[in-house]
Amino acid sequence: MQEVKEFKPNIVAFCCNWCSYAGADLAGSSRLSYPADVKIIRVPCSGRVNPMFILKAFEKGADGVIICGCHPGDCHYNTGNFYARRRMTLLYSMLDYMGIEKGRTRVEWVSAAEGAKFSNVMNKFCGDIKELGECVKLGDIRCKD
Amino acid sequence: MLKIGVFVCWCGSNIAATVDIDQVVAAAKLQPGVVMATGYQYMCSENGQSLMRKAVEEYKLDGVVICACSPRMHEATFRKNAQRVGLNPFMVEIANIREHCSWIHKDKEQGTIKAIALANAAIAKVSLNAPLISGESSVTKRALVIGGGIAGLQTALDIAEAGFEVDVVERQATIGGNMAKIDKTFPTLDCAACILTPKMVDAASHENIELITYSEVESVKGFVGSFKATIRKKARYVNEKTCTGCGLCMSKCPSKKSKNEFNLGLDNRTSIFIPFAQAIPNVAVIDPQSCIKLTRDKCGLCQSVCEVKAIDFTMQDEIIEREYGAIVVATGFKPIEVDAFDELGYTQNKDVITSLELERLMNAAGPTGGKLVKVSDGSHPTDITFIQCVGSRDCTSRGKEYCSKICCMYTCKHAMLIRDKYPDINVNVFYIDVRTPGKNYDEFYRRAVEDFGVNYIKGQVGKVYAEDGKLIVQGSDLITNEQIFIKSDMVVLASAIEPDPSAKKVASMLTASIDTNNFLTEAHAKLRPVESPTAGIFLSGVCQGPKDIPETVAQAGAAASKVIGLLVKNKLVTSPCIATTDELLCSGCSNCFNICPYGAIGYEDKLINDHGIRETRRIAVVNPALCQGCGACSVACPSGAMDLLGYTNKQIMAEVDAICKR
Numbered sequence: 001m002q003e004v005k006e007f008k009p010n011i012v013a014f015c016c017n018w019c020s021y022a023g024a025d026l027a028g029s030s031r032l033s034y035p036a037d038v039k040i041i042r043v044p045c046s047g048r049v050n051p052m053f054i055l056k057a058f059e060k061g062a063d064g065v066i067i068c069g070c071h072p073g074d075c076h077y078n079t080g081n082f083y084a085r086r087r088m089t090l091l092y093s094m095l096d097y098m099g100i101e102k103g104r105t106r107v108e109w110v111s112a113a114e115g116a117k118f119s120n121v122m123n124k125f126c127g128d129i130k131e132l133g134e135c136v137k138l139g140d141i142r143c144k145d
Numbered sequence: 146m147l148k149i150g151v152f153v154c155w156c157g158s159n160i161a162a163t164v165d166i167d168q169v170v171a172a173a174k175l176q177p178g179v180v181m182a183t184g185y186q187y188m189c190s191e192n193g194q195s196l197m198r199k200a201v202e203e204y205k206l207d208g209v210v211i212c213a214c215s216p217r218m219h220e221a222t223f224r225k226n227a228q229r230v231g232l233n234p235f236m237v238e239i240a241n242i243r244e245h246c247s248w249i250h251k252d253k254e255q256g257t258i259k260a261i262a263l264a265n266a267a268i269a270k271v272s273l274n275a276p277l278i279s280g281e282s283s284v285t286k287r288a289l290v291i292g293g294g295i296a297g298l299q300t301a302l303d304i305a306e307a308g309f310e311v312d313v314v315e316r317q318a319t320i321g322g323n324m325a326k327i328d329k330t331f332p333t334l335d336c337a338a339c340i341l342t343p344k345m346v347d348a349a350s351h352e353n354i355e356l357i358t359y360s361e362v363e364s365v366k367g368f369v370g371s372f373k374a375t376i377r378k379k380a381r382y383v384n385e386k387t388c389t390g391c392g393l394c395m396s397k398c399p400s401k402k403s404k405n406e407f408n409l410g411l412d413n414r415t416s417i418f419i420p421f422a423q424a425i426p427n428v429a430v431i432d433p434q435s436c437i438k439l440t441r442d443k444c445g446l447c448q449s450v451c452e453v454k455a456i457d458f459t460m461q462d463e464i465i466e467r468e469y470g471a472i473v474v475a476t477g478f479k480p481i482e483v484d485a486f487d488e489l490g491y492t493q494n495k496d497v498i499t500s501l502e503l504e505r506l507m508n509a510a511g512p513t514g515g516k517l518v519k520v521s522d523g524s525h526p527t528d529i530t531f532i533q534c535v536g537s538r539d540c541t542s543r544g545k546e547y548c549s550k551i552c553c554m555y556t557c558k559h560a561m562l563i564r565d566k567y568p569d570i571n572v573n574v575f576y577i578d579v580r581t582p583g584k585n586y587d588e589f590y591r592r593a594v595e596d597f598g599v600n601y602i603k604g605q606v607g608k609v610y611a612e613d614g615k616l617i618v619q620g621s622d623l624i625t626n627e628q629i630f631i632k633s634d635m636v637v638l639a640s641a642i643e644p645d646p647s648a649k650k651v652a653s654m655l656t657a658s659i660d661t662n663n664f665l666t667e668a669h670a671k672l673r674p675v676e677s678p679t680a681g682i683f684l685s686g687v688c689q690g691p692k693d694i695p696e697t698v699a700q701a702g703a704a705a706s707k708v709i710g711l712l713v714k715n716k717l718v719t720s721p722c723i724a725t726t727d728e729l730l731c732s733g734c735s736n737c738f739n740i741c742p743y744g745a746i747g748y749e750d751k752l753i754n755d756h757g758i759r760e761t762r763r764i765a766v767v768n769p770a771l772c773q774g775c776g777a778c779s780v781a782c783p784s785g786a787m788d789l790l791g792y793t794n795k796q797i798m799a800e801v802d803a804i805c806k807r
């Protein structure tokens with residue numbers, strides 16, 4: 001009988017330094033758990049996230065990518081999160097065209113004080129990605145087992 | 146290839162309990178470029194730091210990865226440590242395996258896998274790091290304090306005493322804030338005015354302080370050391386310089402029906418008014434909403450009686466532009482609206498009042514001259530019931546989840562003052578808990594109970610209703626487990642406090658962060674309690690969290706000392722993590738120029754040698770003094786010419802690679 005291996009998604013989270021990264025820190029110091037599948041990359045601003053990074057992540061085998069930034073109007077750099085939001089809206093349709101489900105990318109606003117929200121968002125996102133299963137569209141399947 | 150050293154911190158058991166340090170060390174050693182890796186119990190300790198320094202020297206390391214707590218905690222520590230041993234501080238990267246890993250994942254196997262991935266990402270990033278040199282920027286030696294209450298005034302006075310100029314911008318026509326409305330203060334029962342008004346006078350007369358009252362900060366641009374603020378000075382319709390504060394205009398003004406904000410609407414004021422007797426500046430102001438001259442172009446009596454001709458109905462708002470090195474937020478608080486607490490009957494019964502209203506009723510300068518009477522009919526009350534935690538520690542939408550901190554003590558003070566002045570009045574207090582942590586606070590509370598005979602009842606109130614000319618307070622006594630009905634003449638609600646509504650606007654203007662309750666967040670809850678995460682922005686008073694007066698004054702002084710520490714510097718070190726242009730790729734398209742929120746990008750015609758072709762091209766040039774390192778330009782650039790030092794495209798891509806590798 002073949003052993004059924006539990007699917008462990010690989011999730012990349014881009015978090016802005018000022019709000020969401022600090023929110024993730026707060027989730028940590030409040031011991032609010034979320035799946036270990038989420039790995040955070042620190043960027044100065046959500047507006048620093050180049051769509052190329054997201055495509056690269058999918059190409060390298062990520063199953064989901066989430067961008068977290070300051071709430072609209074609260075961006076440390078005034079407007080970065082607005083650009084991130086607009087850019088992602090365009091990217092959604094491109095990913096859709098490429099056959100990557102819309103649910104695999106997401107933008108969320110998490111402030112430095114919202115540790116609980118960070119944890120909730122990640123739990124939800126992980127759950128959604130688990131339902132979608134492995135992302136094979138862009139990934140190089142030769143690299144996978 | 147760089148020679149990289151990896152140090153994995155146990156953080157006692159904080160990390161070591163859920164991450165297998167040995168496995169992380171072993172995995173790190175397999176990464177390209179890593180020449181040494183080791184674990185240590187406390188990397189941030191002096192022993193840990195010297196371990197890192199020794200390794201840098203022994204292995205001639207060019208890059209260091211510390212797998213430990215959040216970079217927001219100790220990145221600066223380890224970068225400084227690198228500098229001590231001659232390694233460029235920006236060759237140090239932190240893998241956050243505590244807040245982002247060991248503290249949230251209980252499963253050691255999963256935690257270890259994640260820690261290895263995070264360490265690998267940091268190793269991949271550091272191998273692409275380049276040494277960066279910090280720049281310098283100048284400091285404008287002037288501070289701005291937003292808010293002229295006790296917090297703002299104390300901060301301003303302390304900064305001014307150190308020899309720096311300070312502007313205090315106050316929205317109201319007078320400085321003084323909420324404390325000016327208070328009658329007496331706990332736990333000493335000295336009068337608030339006696340301690341506040343001298344401070345107001347000190348601030349007004351200090352040569353280094355300029356009070357800009359009846360004004361609001363409209364916008365703030367710039368960054369630490371050189372902020373540019375635009376301040377709107379609202380039209381007072383009275384010349385501040387000539388008005389003597391004689392009050393003749395007030396006695397002649399026929400429009401007397403405006404609610405007196407200073408007395409919380411318990412009495413009325415005229416349209417031209419001085420907010421209270423000790424107001425600073427002691428200058429009249431005209432309320433444009435009710436003034437007959439300004440609304441209907443009639444009257445103008447005040448203008449004709451004013452002996453110094455101070456009144457000017459044509460006055461316009463004035464815009465002031467100033468530069469500052471540091472900004473202090475001291476926007477204070479307001480009590481919440483208690484209208485939503487329907488069961489307590491605040492809107493139905495005039496004799497249900499808030500604590501701040503009681504404060505005005507008991508104040509000698511208040512609407513009743515300090516005589517405590519029922520608001521409804523002016524008669525003497527014989528039974529007063531206080532209800533604690535109205536809106537505090539209340540997780541429903543009408544209240545606040547936090548403890549407002551000051552209510553237990555001020556209610557105790559009110560009860561004591563009433564019993565002292567009117568021994569015939571019975572005082573009952575409904576409470577959830579009595580919280581008295583503070584010097585001489587619990588002693589104060591015991592005195593209220595033991596010496597003054599205040600009746601404390603543990604329990605919450607379900608309903609307040611009128612019956613036979615009395616108010617009935619229906620509550621549960623948790624000690625006797627009984628429903629009780631207490632007849633009262635007055636009911637006083639200890640309403641929760643919340644940040645002043647302006648705090649949210651001020652915070653977003655300053656790009657300082659606020660929490661879900663609109664309190665401004667500090668850079669670190671324990672280690673940097675008076676600084677905002679945004680450099681050059683400091684926090685004073687209740688805008689940061691509920692505080693009583695002693696704590697506010699202490700925090701105001703702490704904020705001032707941080708400001709002084711900043712203003713005393715002639716140069717500030719700026720982050721070298723700024724945008725940079727690859728001149729060979731730049732086409733001068735202006736995309737970066739358009740997206741930059743700081744106007745940090747300009748253009749220059751430069752002679753470029755593009756693989757032997759020499760030509761003059763329009764090239765984007767980043768002004769390092771203005772660039773704040775957001776990286777928006779690097780994404781907007783269609784040719785990939787713009788990049789952000791410290792967070793380059795290649796570095797982030799390398800992190801993505803490392804994380805996604807299975």
